[in-house]
Every structure is written in structure tokens, then in C-alpha cells.
Amino acid sequence: MSNLLYTIAVILVFFWALGFFAYNLGSIIHILLVIAIIAVLLRLIQGKKL
Template identity: 70%
Template sequence: MSNLLYVMAVVLMAFWAFGFFVYNVGSIIHILLIIAVIVFLLRIISGKRV
């Protein structure tokens, strides 16, 4: 399950980077970034190794 969270975080960060540099769509991209960072931090804090 934690591996899935890590993949989701990476995908959301990739979407944010793509949207920010190419389209600059607005606040929805920044919300995705915040969600990705939260998921990534939860992965680090949980400390579970696969």
C-alpha cells in the first residue's frame, strides 16, 4: 500500500511540474502539488520499508 502512495506522489508532482511550466493553469496545479507533498511526507514519516 505504501508503494502505491509513493507512486501517486511522484505522478502528482510530475503533473504539477508539467502544468506549471507548460500551461500554468492556476490553483488546481498547486493543490495537486500540496497533495503530492503530503503523501510523500506520510511515506517518509511512516518509515515502512518494502
């Protein structure tokens, strides 16, 4: 389950970067970034190692 959370966070950051540099979709891209950051923070707070 924790690997899935980390994978989703990485995918969201990738899509954010892609959208930010290529498509400029506006606020939706920043929402994806915030979700990815929250997912990574939850993983760090849980204290599980990679």
C-alpha cells in the first residue's frame, strides 16, 4: 500500500511538470502538485522506509 502511495505521488509530480512546461492548464496542474506533496508527506509521517 505504501509503495502505491509513493508511485501515485511520483506520477502526479510528473504530470504536473509535463503540464506546467508543455500545456499550461492553469490551476488544475497546481492542484495535482499539492496532492502529490500531500501524498509524500503522509508517507514521511507514517515513517515507513522505501
